[in-house]
Amino acid sequence: MTAASSAKNKVCLWYEGTAEEAANFYASVFPDTRVTQVVRSPADYPDGKAGDVITVEFSVMGIECIGLNGGPIFKHSEAFSFQVETQTQEETDRYWNAIVGNGGAESMCGWCKDKWGLSWQITPKVLSDALTLPDRAAAKRAMEAMMTMRKIDIATIEAALAGASA
Incomplete structure (x- = not known):
């Protein structure tokens, strides 16, 4: 592992080991x-023993994090999520399927949870x-x-923008 980063502010995510x-x-x-650094506890602590991994420093798409x-x-809640912008349906499918297929769960409107309970928004x-178009009728259709989707389907969004029924 490489040395930890020097970022002064990191997202701290709580895990159960x-x-x-x-x-x-x-x-x-x-x-x-x-993953940039794995730190092992120098002593026993309430939920572990000396030598257990206590923190992991990592980045997610450039965002510095520390896993505790x-x-x-x-527990994690929907009050925090990573929003991942995608360009194509293939990219959307790849991230969504990786998270859901690794013990995660689907939710609505492009949201899913990984198996650790962390929420992700996979957003084309x-x-x-x-949603920011000046044409508010098109924005409304999109x-x-x-609102009817779990994983976002780009073709359906594009059809709605063009005025077709979803």
Whole structure:
């Protein structure tokens, strides 16, 4: 592992002993994602023993994170999510399928959870762009189409933008 980064501010994500597994998974799925440091505890602590992984420093698509193996006290919630912008259906499918297919769960409107309970928004750029269009009728059609989806289907969003029924 390389030395930890010098970022003064990082996103701290709480895990129940699986921070290293999660960080390695993210690094296997997303570009510009890597594990930079694994820190083992120098002493026993309430949820582990000396030598157990206590923190993992990693980045997710350039966002610096630290995974803390803090035990079962706190759980992830939808109040925090990573939003990943995609360009193509293939890219959207790849990220979505990796997360859901590795023990995760689908939700609505492009949201899913990984097996550690962390929420992800896999959002095609065409959808983000559609929601900000000056043509509010087209934006409304795109929004209404999105509201029926789990994983976002770009062709359906594009059809809604063009005025076709979703």
